Amino acid sequence: MSYSPHVDADKRKMLDEVGVTNINDVFADIPESIYNPNLNLPPALSEQEALEMLKDFEELNLHPARSGNYFLGGGAYNHHIPSAVAAITSAPEFYTAYTPYQPEMSQGMLQAIFEYQSVIARITGLDASNASMYDGGTACYEACAMAVKQTKKTRILFDSSLNPHYRELLKSYGENVELDMVEIPYSKVASDSIDSISEKMDNSFAAIVVQNPDFFGRIVDYSKLAEVAHKNKALLIMVVNPVSLGILKTPAEMGADIAVGEGQPLGLSLNYGGPYLGFIASTKKLLRKMPGRIVGETVDSDGKRGYVLTLQAREQHIRREKATSNICSNQALCALSALVHTSLIGKKGFRQVSELCIQKANYAKNTLGAIDGAEIVFDGPHFNEFVLRISRPVEDLFAAMGRSCEPGIRLNRWYPELEDCILVAVTELNTKNDIDAYARRLRDWLCK
């Protein structure tokens, strides 16, 4: 099957106009020795056959029966997405458009991105944002690159309570351009990390990166660390879960210079890891160091308000190797989803979902932590996830909980000392019944 409309007469007409007799004449520039290779592809399918095949793949994926039985987080979260999100973002005027290079015929996407940037600024409390990054991890690196450019220093400081994948990314990216990524161990008491990071800090660092809530779900007020960073002429970069900012003190209120994070919890499906959405917000002072597309407000020749891609002198198509970043295509449609999602849940809903997460997660934490043979590893306030230690091997837990439940994420691959622990996440989709059923099954198994 093909989506090409050309019948033989059309092709003949075009070949005649070009002045050749055969399609091979059009490709005469390709060396004969490599022309018309065999690609070893399977035979073409009709749409009907393709859908059957996809169904087979789909059925090989095994899900817990109900989404409430998912207790997985670690940077991607299962949230309710209002039905109107897909209905709105599936408008082909949005999704079949390219990057808005021609503003007069792209005002829709440009205004939407401008509104998205505004929402990100309002959530984080900071001044400015861009049209989006690939995901939370790459946004985290781009924030570090901003700090390096701003401070003209090349060292970055963080501890191991930062999302392990983000730390891996920082190392892959940083290695190329010889950035010194300095990692220190996490603190058992979350708020002690302020002291441990401060002790390590000196004026050789471009930035401190902290995550709040951290990878273990722990909440800390990092205001003092912002002071320490600024005293050393460095920036404070905060990695945040946008849902937590329904209630938690904002990066701006803590004195952070840049906030980044994974935008997936704002209305994007889990999609086995992507497409997601990296968001980035900064103080006004750092705007011109920001990577990627930025939409700005202006007026047309009649003085009417309109939007354009702006501050393009930072970007690769003008600055080439001197650009702030190489990013051009980003995750615009995902940014649109995040904007639509937050608009639908509204100011009240944004706070409500945040409260539901923290209340239910703490209920789960208290319930599971009270079981004989299970304990909560870290004290102190937690947002939507927590680390649970169990007295029997984690390996066996997954078999014991069965196919109907995903009880958490194993931590052994990043934290050997937590090999007998799992990271448990709770959102508004996990009902009290789901949590109680989890607790019952865990108790039965641990007491066996």
Add this chain to the structure above:
Amino acid sequence: MQVIFEKSVKERATAQYPKLDVEAMDLASLTGGVLRENDAEIPELSELDVVRHFKALAKRNVGVDDTFYPLGSCTMKYNPKVNEKAAAMEGFTSLHPYVEFYRAQGTMKLLSHLEELLCGITGMAAFTLHPMAGAHGEWVGMSIIRKYHEVNGGKRNRVLVPDSSHGTNPASAAMAGFIVESVATDSNGEVEIDDLKSKLGDDLAGIMLTNPNTLGVFETKILEIAKMVHGSGGLLYYDGANLNAIMGKCRPGDMGFDVVHLNLHKTFATPHGGGGPGAGPVGVCSKLEQFLPTPRIVKNSEDDSEMPLIWSDDFPQSIGRVSGFYGNVGIAIRAYTYIRILGEAGLRQASEDAVLAANYLRVKIGKLFPVAFDRMCMHEFVVTPGELLKNGIHTLDIAKAMIDRGVHPMTIYFPLIVSEAMMIEPTETESVEELDRFIEIMEDILDVAKNDPELIKTSPHKTVVKRLDEAKAARSAIVTAGFN
């Protein structure tokens, strides 16, 4: 039009969440007092308000479903609807990236097969699907080249890019830690061989090429170039932005390229989304396979019929992790669907039709506007305003006049080596009738430009906004909506 914040009405109801079903605890003590002072100023609207707002925005935007979109080097072909249906299947969308591997075997099998198919299409030995856009793929590819030289003890920190290259090429090479040097273009629109020769050397890491290049010209000396670069110890990087010209006609691997990135959102018909998400998979020749990013899908060494595939980090020479999880999986599903439906003959047909359509337009449009490097082109070609410049009509004016006539303009002012460039790529999915309509539009613009140049210079006239003041936007830097 108002921004959404200006439409907000205090306390207006929106989507509701269920009531809390556990006993409420004190928020201040749950958070340790780390609370935000004021609620985030998110708009308060009814669902219908929101639907109407975005419907109005959609009407102010234009995609391939609306009209001809000949944006050069962007391959704005039709995005088949079945791809959207495939990616929206709940079994794919509801999968958390941290599920145990046995739960994700369907998606993993699809991804693994897609890697194989892309190897066949490009002639490479192995692929990674992690990169989330073309530029991201470029950076991954250049990081692999860097690692290769590091392991082989070469101090090679210089990368060549033609002066016709995409801006992402030098930017990505710089982000991968290289010094970038430009290679000239000859009078045929190809890499200037003598210039290239003079820039080889034992500090050369490699060259980044697009073939066909951004002029729509096939680099006829590619085999010789590959020999020269390899001979001096460098590697060849293939920017796959223009792969739509050559599917089934020739393969980057056979041309001698060592690393390739593809743009699934161009060649493989996944929608561009108004600026992403796309995907930029990277393929490598066998000697570079060990450097691909992790994790990689591999066969489970333990005999487990429930879990034949696993993700492995066990590649000590890998450049490491490059994305949060496994890349833009939803985009990979769309591209996989497209490739399976077209099959080998369909892909070859797509490229043949794309190139034929481009040449048809080149000949016809060439009678109106001078073609830069006028020769048989591949999937795109570049023209300039020619005589119209004397009337003070520039490329930008022609682009804006096209908007009034209901087609999306071509890529303008690129490549940089052609002054006043207009780069036209029709793709294979536009009918001859549509191509002829476009030719008539260009005839009309030329005609009006000669007789009433002011009308063209002040276009567009029929759009929701007229020409926008870009200098003012950069100067005032208003990038968020103020508070009401």
